[in-house]
Amino acid sequence: MEAFGLVCLYGFTAYDDFRTRQIKLLEIIVFAVIGVLINIVNAKYSFVSIIGGVAVGAAILVFSILSKEKIGKGDALIVMVSGLYLGFMNTLVLVWLSSILAAATGVVVIRKYDNGPDRELPFVPFILLAYLIMVAVGGLKGCL
Numbered sequence: 001m002e003a004f005g006l007v008c009l010y011g012f013t014a015y016d017d018f019r020t021r022q023i024k025l026l027e028i029i030v031f032a033v034i035g036v037l038i039n040i041v042n043a044k045y046s047f048v049s050i051i052g053g054v055a056v057g058a059a060i061l062v063f064s065i066l067s068k069e070k071i072g073k074g075d076a077l078i079v080m081v082s083g084l085y086l087g088f089m090n091t092l093v094l095v096w097l098s099s100i101l102a103a104a105t106g107v108v109v110i111r112k113y114d115n116g117p118d119r120e121l122p123f124v125p126f127i128l129l130a131y132l133i134m135v136a137v138g139g140l141k142g143c144l
Protein backbone atom coordinates (compact mmCIF):
# COMPACT_ATOMS: atom_id res chain seq x y z
CA MET A 1 0.00 0.00 0.00
CA GLU A 2 2.79 2.41 0.98
CA ALA A 3 4.73 1.74 -2.22
CA PHE A 4 1.67 2.20 -4.42
CA GLY A 5 0.75 5.46 -2.69
CA LEU A 6 4.25 6.89 -2.97
CA VAL A 7 4.67 5.87 -6.61
CA CYS A 8 1.34 7.59 -7.37
CA LEU A 9 2.36 10.71 -5.43
CA TYR A 10 5.78 10.89 -7.05
CA GLY A 11 4.41 10.00 -10.48
CA PHE A 12 1.69 12.67 -10.49
CA THR A 13 3.92 15.36 -9.05
CA ALA A 14 6.93 14.41 -11.20
CA TYR A 15 4.81 14.87 -14.31
CA ASP A 16 3.64 18.29 -13.12
CA ASP A 17 7.14 19.29 -12.00
CA PHE A 18 8.69 18.25 -15.31
CA ARG A 19 5.99 19.84 -17.46
CA THR A 20 5.25 23.07 -15.59
CA ARG A 21 7.97 23.32 -12.91
CA GLN A 22 5.15 23.55 -10.37
CA ILE A 23 3.59 21.05 -8.02
CA LYS A 24 -0.12 21.04 -7.19
CA LEU A 25 -0.72 21.64 -3.49
CA LEU A 26 -3.95 19.60 -3.60
CA GLU A 27 -2.02 16.45 -4.54
CA ILE A 28 0.37 16.98 -1.65
CA ILE A 29 -2.48 17.52 0.81
CA VAL A 30 -4.36 14.41 -0.36
CA PHE A 31 -1.30 12.18 0.02
CA ALA A 32 -0.43 13.78 3.37
CA VAL A 33 -3.90 12.97 4.71
CA ILE A 34 -3.60 9.41 3.40
CA GLY A 35 -0.17 9.12 5.06
CA VAL A 36 -1.56 10.28 8.40
CA LEU A 37 -4.48 7.84 8.14
CA ILE A 38 -2.14 4.96 7.30
CA ASN A 39 -0.06 5.78 10.36
CA ILE A 40 -3.14 5.90 12.57
CA VAL A 41 -4.40 2.52 11.34
CA ASN A 42 -1.12 0.65 10.84
CA ALA A 43 2.04 2.51 11.81
CA LYS A 44 5.11 0.94 10.22
CA TYR A 45 7.54 3.35 11.91
CA SER A 46 7.67 4.86 15.37
CA PHE A 47 6.18 8.27 16.01
CA VAL A 48 9.68 9.68 16.58
CA SER A 49 10.87 8.29 13.24
CA ILE A 50 7.87 9.76 11.40
CA ILE A 51 8.42 13.17 13.01
CA GLY A 52 12.10 12.91 12.06
CA GLY A 53 11.15 12.13 8.45
CA VAL A 54 8.85 15.13 8.32
CA ALA A 55 11.60 17.24 9.92
CA VAL A 56 13.93 16.36 7.03
CA GLY A 57 11.42 17.97 4.68
CA ALA A 58 10.99 20.91 7.06
CA ALA A 59 14.75 21.49 7.02
CA ILE A 60 14.66 21.51 3.21
CA LEU A 61 11.76 23.97 3.37
CA VAL A 62 13.85 26.30 5.54
CA PHE A 63 16.73 25.97 3.08
CA SER A 64 14.32 26.71 0.23
CA ILE A 65 13.22 29.93 1.91
CA LEU A 66 16.76 31.01 2.81
CA SER A 67 18.11 30.27 -0.68
CA LYS A 68 15.26 32.10 -2.42
CA GLU A 69 13.90 28.81 -3.79
CA LYS A 70 17.01 27.25 -5.32
CA ILE A 71 15.17 24.16 -4.16
CA GLY A 72 11.45 24.61 -4.59
CA LYS A 73 9.02 24.70 -1.69
CA GLY A 74 6.96 22.03 -3.43
CA ASP A 75 9.96 19.69 -3.39
CA ALA A 76 10.33 20.28 0.34
CA LEU A 77 6.63 19.56 0.90
CA ILE A 78 6.97 16.31 -1.07
CA VAL A 79 9.86 15.29 1.20
CA MET A 80 7.77 16.16 4.26
CA VAL A 81 4.95 13.91 3.04
CA SER A 82 7.52 11.21 2.26
CA GLY A 83 8.56 11.35 5.90
CA LEU A 84 5.02 10.30 6.87
CA TYR A 85 5.37 7.16 4.79
CA LEU A 86 9.07 6.34 5.13
CA GLY A 87 10.24 7.46 8.55
CA PHE A 88 13.50 9.24 9.31
CA MET A 89 16.27 7.05 7.87
CA ASN A 90 14.46 6.10 4.68
CA THR A 91 13.61 9.74 4.05
CA LEU A 92 17.25 10.70 4.52
CA VAL A 93 18.33 7.98 2.09
CA LEU A 94 15.67 9.10 -0.39
CA VAL A 95 16.86 12.72 -0.29
CA TRP A 96 20.52 11.68 -0.51
CA LEU A 97 19.97 9.36 -3.49
CA SER A 98 17.71 11.89 -5.24
CA SER A 99 20.36 14.57 -4.81
CA ILE A 100 23.10 12.32 -6.21
CA LEU A 101 20.95 11.49 -9.25
CA ALA A 102 20.05 15.16 -9.80
CA ALA A 103 23.67 16.26 -9.45
CA ALA A 104 24.89 13.66 -11.95
CA THR A 105 22.19 14.68 -14.41
CA GLY A 106 22.99 18.35 -13.85
CA VAL A 107 26.64 17.78 -14.72
CA VAL A 108 25.66 15.98 -17.94
CA VAL A 109 23.14 18.69 -18.89
CA ILE A 110 25.63 21.50 -18.26
CA ARG A 111 28.37 19.76 -20.25
CA LYS A 112 26.14 18.73 -23.13
CA TYR A 113 24.17 21.95 -23.55
CA ASP A 114 26.71 24.41 -22.12
CA ASN A 115 23.96 26.16 -20.15
CA GLY A 116 25.90 27.20 -17.10
CA PRO A 117 25.13 26.39 -13.49
CA ASP A 118 21.86 28.34 -13.27
CA ARG A 119 19.81 25.86 -15.29
CA GLU A 120 16.83 24.53 -13.38
CA LEU A 121 16.03 20.85 -13.18
CA PRO A 122 12.78 19.46 -11.78
CA PHE A 123 13.63 17.52 -8.61
CA VAL A 124 10.58 15.29 -8.10
CA PRO A 125 11.44 12.99 -11.05
CA PHE A 126 14.70 12.23 -9.22
CA ILE A 127 12.75 11.50 -6.04
CA LEU A 128 10.61 9.05 -8.03
CA LEU A 129 13.67 7.37 -9.53
CA ALA A 130 15.42 7.20 -6.15
CA TYR A 131 12.34 5.65 -4.54
CA LEU A 132 12.06 3.03 -7.30
CA ILE A 133 15.75 2.19 -6.81
CA MET A 134 15.23 1.86 -3.06
CA VAL A 135 12.28 -0.47 -3.57
CA ALA A 136 14.16 -2.51 -6.20
CA VAL A 137 17.19 -3.11 -3.99
CA GLY A 138 15.07 -3.64 -0.88
CA GLY A 139 16.51 -0.57 0.80
CA LEU A 140 13.39 0.24 2.80
CA LYS A 141 14.01 -0.84 6.36
CA GLY A 142 12.25 0.04 9.57
CA CYS A 143 14.61 2.42 11.36
CA LEU A 144 14.31 4.18 14.71
